Structure formats: structure tokens, C-alpha cells
Amino acid sequence: MKVSTVEMDKAAAILKLLGDKTRLTMVKILDANDCCVCEFVEIFKMSQPAISQHLRKLKDAGVVREARRGQWIIYSLNKGSDYYPLVQNLLNHLPNQDFKLKELEEQGLRISCE
Numbered sequence: 001m002k003v004s005t006v007e008m009d010k011a012a013a014i015l016k017l018l019g020d021k022t023r024l025t026m027v028k029i030l031d032a033n034d035c036c037v038c039e040f041v042e043i044f045k046m047s048q049p050a051i052s053q054h055l056r057k058l059k060d061a062g063v064v065r066e067a068r069r070g071q072w073i074i075y076s077l078n079k080g081s082d083y084y085p086l087v088q089n090l091l092n093h094l095p096n097q098d099f100k101l102k103e104l105e106e107q108g109l110r111i112s113c114e
Helices: 008-017 021-032 037-044 048-060 084-091 098-106
Strands: 064-069 072-077
Touching: 008 084, 021 037, 021 048, 021 064, 021 072, 021 084, 021 098, 037 048, 037 098, 048 064, 048 072
Parallel strands: none
Antiparallel strands: 064 072
């Protein structure tokens, strides 16, 4: 299996993108769970436009992808991306964020998009 390497400028761009704590946390959450904008709005206590802007930047860079489920857009980590090995390596060093989704479940907000 050929391991792809990422060009230095592309790696720098991805690392800069993930240098934002909100985006980094989003990506860590998406490593184990698919989420919609409304869940991130609750987790981060930010406006829907602000969350959408973060997700757009991650999507434009190819780090995340979106899929439509009915009227909802669900975001997931783009494991097919050339950057995924770099992102995954970074995420392996970060603390698990699943507790944030557990808190949403306990508030009855985790399934708000089904």
C-alpha cells in the first residue's frame, strides 16, 4: 500500500485550519460520530451561521464531507481525503470528545435532526 505524502503548503494549510480550537474539536467529534449543524450549535453555544462557516472551511479543504438526510445535512470526517492520515495522526493525540455528545443526549438534543 502506497502511503501518500502531503505537500508542505497543503499540510500547513490543514494545520492552520485545525489551529482553531472550535474546528479542531469539531473534527475530533466527527472522528467517531456524524453530526449536523444544530448539534454543533448546542455543543459550542454558537450561532448557526458561525458553525456553518467553520464547517464550510473544513469542507472546502476536504477534511469533512456532507450528506443530505431529508432536510438535514449531516457532516462526517472525510476518510478518503489525502489529508486524512495527517488529520488522523493528529487526532490520535487529542482527548476524546464523546462526552459532549453524551451531554446532548442527556438534554434530549442529540436526535434533534432525525
